[in-house]
Amino acid sequence: MPGQARRGDGRDGPGVPGHGRRCAAPCRALRARAGRSANPVRARLVCAARLRFACPRSRFVDRRPVRPGRRREPRQRVRLNPSAAGGPTGATHHRKKSPTLRLRLAAPKGRFLPWDGPAAKTQTIQETAMPSKSAMAIPVFVALFGMAAAGAAPLSGQPITLIVPHATGTGVDVVARAFAPHLEKALGTSVVIENRVGANGSIGSVFVARAKPDGHTLLMNASPPFVTYPMTQDKPLYDAEQDFSPIAMVGSTPMVLVVSASSGIDGMEAFVQHAKSHPESANYASPGPGSAGHLAMEQLAGVAGIDIEHVLYKTTSQSLTDVAAGHILSAFVSIVSAAPLLDSGRLRAIAVGSAERLPAYPQVPTLKEAIGLPNFEAAVWYGFLGPKGMSEETVQAVYRGVAQAYDLPEAQAIMRQQSVSAELQSPEAFKERLQADAADARKVLDGIVPQ
Numbered sequence: 001m002p003g004q005a006r007r008g009d010g011r012d013g014p015g016v017p018g019h020g021r022r023c024a025a026p027c028r029a030l031r032a033r034a035g036r037s038a039n040p041v042r043a044r045l046v047c048a049a050r051l052r053f054a055c056p057r058s059r060f061v062d063r064r065p066v067r068p069g070r071r072r073e074p075r076q077r078v079r080l081n082p083s084a085a086g087g088p089t090g091a092t093h094h095r096k097k098s099p100t101l102r103l104r105l106a107a108p109k110g111r112f113l114p115w116d117g118p119a120a121k122t123q124t125i126q127e128t129a130m131p132s133k134s135a136m137a138i139p140v141f142v143a144l145f146g147m148a149a150a151g152a153a154p155l156s157g158q159p160i161t162l163i164v165p166h167a168t169g170t171g172v173d174v175v176a177r178a179f180a181p182h183l184e185k186a187l188g189t190s191v192v193i194e195n196r197v198g199a200n201g202s203i204g205s206v207f208v209a210r211a212k213p214d215g216h217t218l219l220m221n222a223s224p225p226f227v228t229y230p231m232t233q234d235k236p237l238y239d240a241e242q243d244f245s246p247i248a249m250v251g252s253t254p255m256v257l258v259v260s261a262s263s264g265i266d267g268m269e270a271f272v273q274h275a276k277s278h279p280e281s282a283n284y285a286s287p288g289p290g291s292a293g294h295l296a297m298e299q300l301a302g303v304a305g306i307d308i309e310h311v312l313y314k315t316t317s318q319s320l321t322d323v324a325a326g327h328i329l330s331a332f333v334s335i336v337s338a339a340p341l342l343d344s345g346r347l348r349a350i351a352v353g354s355a356e357r358l359p360a361y362p363q364v365p366t367l368k369e370a371i372g373l374p375n376f377e378a379a380v381w382y383g384f385l386g387p388k389g390m391s392e393e394t395v396q397a398v399y400r401g402v403a404q405a406y407d408l409p410e411a412q413a414i415m416r417q418q419s420v421s422a423e424l425q426s427p428e429a430f431k432e433r434l435q436a437d438a439a440d441a442r443k444v445l446d447g448i449v450p451q
Contacts, residue, residue, distance in 0.1 A: 159190040163219050165204025166287075167197050167315035171253050171336030171418070172222040175382045178414035179220075179250070182405035187398070197315060200229045200288035202237045209243040213389035215398055219244070222292075222334075222380045227434060228441040229290035241438055245390040248383060248402045249425040249433060251415055254354035255296050255378035256335045256364070258347045260326045268370035271330070271350055275306040283309035285319035285331040293332035295444060296353060296378035300332075303371055323347065334380050335361075335419045353378030358419050382420070383430055395427050 160183075164176050173195065180191045196204030201221065211217035223240070230236035238244075259265045265274055275282040286293035294310065301308050311328055313319035316337050322328045324346040335358065341347040342361070351370040352358055355377060367376045384402055386395065405411055406424050415422050425433060 157189055158216050159192055160187065160215070161217050162191050162193050163204045163208050163217065164193055164195050165197065165201035165219070165221060166195070167317055168195055169337065169340075170222075170316050171334035171380065171420070172220060172382050174336050174418055175250065175415065175420060176220040178411055178418075179402070179405050182408050182411050183401055186401035186404035199237070200225045200291055202229060205244075206237045208385070208387055209238050211387045213245070213387040213391075213394070215386065215390060215394040217387065218247070218398065219385045220382065221385060222382050223434075223437060224292035224295055224380060224441075225287065225290045227437045228295065228445065229288065231438075231441055231445050232289035241434055243388050245386040245388055245395055246383070246427050246430040246434055247386055247395055248399050248406075248427065249381055249423065249430045250383060250402065250406055251420040251422045251424075252379045252381040253334045253336050253418070253420045254352050254358070255292055255332050255380065256338050256342075256352045257296075257300070257330060257332050257350040257367075258320070258323060258338050258342070259330045259350060260324055261346055261348045262326060263329070263348070265350070266348065268351055268365075272304045272306055275304075275308055275329070279307060281329055282306065283311050283329050285311045285313050285323060285328045287314070287316060287319075288312050290441075290445065292334070292378065292380045295441075296332040297330075299376070299378075299444075300367075300371070303373060303376070320347065332378065339418065354421075360419050381423075381433070383425075399427055 162176060162180060162183075164173050166172050173193075176193055180193055184191045196207055198204075205219060205221060205226065208217055208219040227240045230238060230240060257268075257271070259271065263274075265271050284293070284297050286297070288294065289310075297308065297310075308329075311319075313322075316331075316333055319328065319331050320333060320338065320341055323331045324341055330350075332353075335352065338347060338349070339360075342349055349361060349364040351367045352361065352364050353367050353376075355366070355368075357364065357366060367378060368374055384398065386398065403424060406422070412422060
């Protein structure tokens with residue numbers, strides 16, 4: 001019909017009103033590819049999507065006219081301003097055109113954006129260039145690496161988890177709970193006590209050895225068995241000298257040999273005689289090989305010439321319950337653990353392993369008095385330790401907090417009440433004590449086959 005555009009005539013494109021002569025060839029190719037579709041809406045959408053740089057009616061910002069015989073470049077060459085971007089003069093980069101961005105910047109329908117000619121191909125950007133992701137990650141990585149190398153800032157305000165590897169009510173647990181509230185005030189952060197019991201204290205000790213050395217996971221342990229137990233194992237889980245950072249030793253308590261109050265045994269001589277005359281019931285309880293009770297009883301059996309069976313218990317409290325009930329003959333435990341049952345009359349103390357008699361139990365003789373050996377002592381020390389790798393700053397910060405709590409009259413009173421001899425050692429002195437105990441334990445355990 002006259003006045004109606006024909007498809008592909010070069011004036012209005014493939015049946016789409018408004019298409020100019022410049023898009024005749026692209027639209028003709030589009031019509032052939034689309035299977036000669038007569039749908040004008042489909043032709044407009046496909047033209048806008050696939051031929052956006054050639055069609056002046058497409059809804060994109062790039063509306064500059066195309067010179068005959070010349071195709072528009074898919075990438076725009078942009079020249080950076082050296083003063084703004086901080087790069088060398090003449091530095092360039094390619095910026096890919098984004099259809100989404102051009103849609104947002106499109107001019108109103110029916111209007112064309114101005115074109116500045118060939119000089120518009122190279123533009124000067126006055127804004128500062130955005131740093132790359134790798135450049136932004138460098139200062140963050142350096143900051144994190146610096147914190148890790150320094151062992152992190154000491155005591156950043158996070159709660160401190162104080163691991164006690166023995167059961168509630170044992171000597172080390174009582175001492176830890178005596179220090180915890182005063183340690184909170186000295187360090188300015190909360191202290192949470194967590195009992196991780198098992199394997200003669202190894203489970204809790206290994207947990208701390210593998211913890212992050214930032215001062216927020218500490219260990220309150222007792223030795224024996226802390227130093228000695230790994231030496232009795234074929235595949236030890238930790239090394240007391242290598243896997244920990246000594247912080248402070250706060251005191252020691254003597255071991256005491258106890259029997260049931262209903263056993264009829266009232267002294268060391270009666271105990272030895274009973275073990276020899278009743279070998280079937282001659283036994284003792286302990287948390288395991290290398291524990292303080294195991295070492296003390298083996299020394300006593302060797303001196304007294306008795307053969308006594310070793311019965312293992314998971315916790316000291318369980319073993320004392322069976323001793324008080326008469327199921328087990330005896331046990332060598334700390335005076336702190338035995339005190340409640342001694343005071344209630346269910347247990348009887350045979351001898352104490354301190355150098356002198358205890359003020360709380362003056363009627364109980366020492367091992368030196370009962371056996372006649374001048375150097376026969378049995379005691380357990382308590383101390384704070386941290387994971388290996390703690391910075392010196394963090395160790396000293398925790399030690400200062402422990403020292404402040406140690407000097408408080410409340411902490412001293414609790415330790416005296418529990419028959420704990422208060423003795424504060426610095427990290428350096430405590431480390432030497434660990435090394436000396438390890439050397440002595442190797443001599444004592446030389447004949448014991450590792451398990």
